[in-house]
Amino acid sequence: MASLNVGNLGEYLREQRRNAQLSLRQLADAAGVSNPYLSQIERGLRKPSAEVLQQVAKALRISAETLYVRAGILDETEREELETRAAILADPSINERQKQVLLQIYDSFRKENAAEAAAADAGTDAVERPTT
Structure with missing residues (x-):
């Protein structure tokens, strides 16, 4: 924060x-x-x-x-996530079940991307650290 x-x-x-x-x-x-x-x-x-x-x-x-x-x-990233969630929940053209499924998919993509970013950072750290 x-x-x-x-x-x-x-x-x-x-x-x-x-x-x-x-x-x-x-x-x-x-x-x-x-x-x-x-x-x-x-x-x-x-x-x-x-x-x-x-x-x-x-x-x-x-x-x-x-x-x-x-x-x-x-x-900023928390704000963007909240606004995305709010937009999904406010959409009158999809029902509640569809909203929940869409939010689950959204969460899974975010987790997947975070894991990939963490793995990429770990790989970068390993390359940057000299071994002794």
Whole structure:
């Protein structure tokens, strides 16, 4: 897990709020947080919880995972995996059984690729290490 980067998060939140044409007070009301608290988050003075980030993301109509990545709570690959899973689960054109099978296949491919990457790294390490 990366360290919290609240300054970058605050700048990003301010930019998203302005793009949504919301005042600080409007966003605070919509997210259910206090105006001063949201202001402190935007200025990089506070470290919001995942729950607060989720509320703010919902109010801004953006991905909570994106805010988690910006805050250092989640790394980029975890976000991509969560978004893929969410897209599969949200697809109305396939039934629940099909969704579960698709997620199992997705998991098996990820595990297979991780194992191959680990094996390749192990092979590279073995070549790079001099024997004594």
